[in-house]
Amino acid sequence: MKPSRYEEAGVSIDAQDRAIAQIKSHVNSTQTDRVLSDIGSFGGLLDIRFPEMQYPVLVSSADGVGTKLKIAFDADRHDTVGQCLVNHCIDDILVQGARPLFFMDYVATGKLRPDVVADVVAGMAVACRESGxxxxxxxxxxxxxxxxxxxxxxxxxxxxVVDKAKLLGADRVRKGQKLIGLASTGLHTNGYSLARKIIFEECGLKLDDLVPGTEARVDDALLAVHRSYFKALEPHLEVDRIQAMAHITGGGFLDNLPRVLPADLDASIDTGAYEVPPLFRFLVERGGVEREEAYRVFNMGIGMILVVDEAQQEALMADLEQAGMAPCALGDIVAGEGKVQLR
Incomplete structure (x- = not known):
């Protein structure tokens, strides 16, 4: 059969149809009671009645996974970046106290490979099902x-969505409150341009080599799934045990914590409060990365920072330990200028 002129130009509608057929079961597996439409509609429909909330506020965000995709291309492994994308977006709205309702994706490519798109969406579906x-x-x-x-x-x-009375942020941060750090699962989705330069260009490592100082292969370490903190933190948001949160993404500690600080308070961080994971130690040492830059580019093993009242700290940390979040007492809120102090 003669190819269509559109196919000659590089676009295959048949490939799109095959991709849609492959992802349909993954998408359907994430359906919730609120969904009123099926895949293929021009627009998605969602029931937005929240009778349990006095003043429901919608919280939205958009993001990508950056040059982590280059690792997926080279390793030909595509399901973890789908999970990373969803979890990154969940954590971004979680810091304001929101529980996720729905997710939408955009995938663009030069030549559509239905199997690759299916792997990416399968990963998204895993993360969506885990967080409802x-x-x-x-x-x-x-x-x-x-x-x-x-x-x-x-x-x-x-x-x-979040009830307005439970919105988190800088207006709830006070001097004397405590900082709790929650462990990341690796680089998450930031710092990959520098990490790739150090690992591949400067150190000459390959994807199947071990990361020095660890028992993890380079591809496994770099494609580790960005952690979602929603399920572990949701019960504590319901009872107002957390006053503010910072998702440690691009900008690290130094640019993300100030986003939830009043202009007259600082976050004083004890960098010795936890053991920096070997992957980050390797990148900093072999890459000759200065401390200030390291805590601005990488998450340094901490993916989420909570601001809590001192009276809540001990019990909250015990619960989060049980949930596998490896919490640490990271520091304090002190008088200052809306900045981060590394000590």
Whole structure:
């Protein structure tokens, strides 16, 4: 059969149809009671009645996974970046106290490979099911000549809800409150451009080599799934045990914590309060990364920082230890200028 002119130009509608058929079961597996539409509709429909809330506020965010995708391309492993994308978006709205409702994705590539798209969406579905949110829709764009062969980009869009009285943020932060750090599962989705330069260009390591000082292969360490903190923290949000949170993404400690600080208070961080994981120690030492830059580029083993009243700290840390979050007493809120002090 003669190919269509569109296929000659590099776009295959048949490939899109095959991809949709492959991802349909993954998307359907995330359906919740609120979803009122099926895959293939022009727009996703969601029931937004919240009778249990006095003043429901929608919280939204959009993000990607950055150059972590380069590792996925080289390793030809695509399911973990889908999970990373969803979990990153969940954590971004979680810091304001929101529970996730629905997620939408955008996947763009030069030449559509239905099996790769299916792997990416399968990963998204895993993360969505774990946190009880629905994939409500998405977009696949085949853009010949725009992306290199075998490459794609992916972005995620999330909407959650929180009762206005339970919104978290800088207005609830007070001098004397405590900081609790929760362990990351690796680089999460930030710092990959520098990490790749150190690991591959400067150290000459390959994907199947071990990361020095660890028993983990380079590909496994770099493709580790970005952790979602929602399930561990949701019970504590319901009873107001947390006053503010910072998701430690691009900008590390130094740029993210100030986003939840009043102008007259600082976050005083004890960098010796926990053991920095070997992956980060290797990157800092072998890459010659100065301390200030390390805590601005990488999460340094801490993916989420909580601000809590001192009276809540001990019990909250015990509960989070039980939940496998490896919490640490990271520091204090002190008088200052809305900055982070590393000590």
């Amino acid at each position: 949110l629905a994939i409500l829709g998405g977009e696949m764009a085949e853009m010949p000549g725009f992306y290199n062969a075998g490459e794609y980009d992916v972005a995620g869009f999330i909407v959650g």
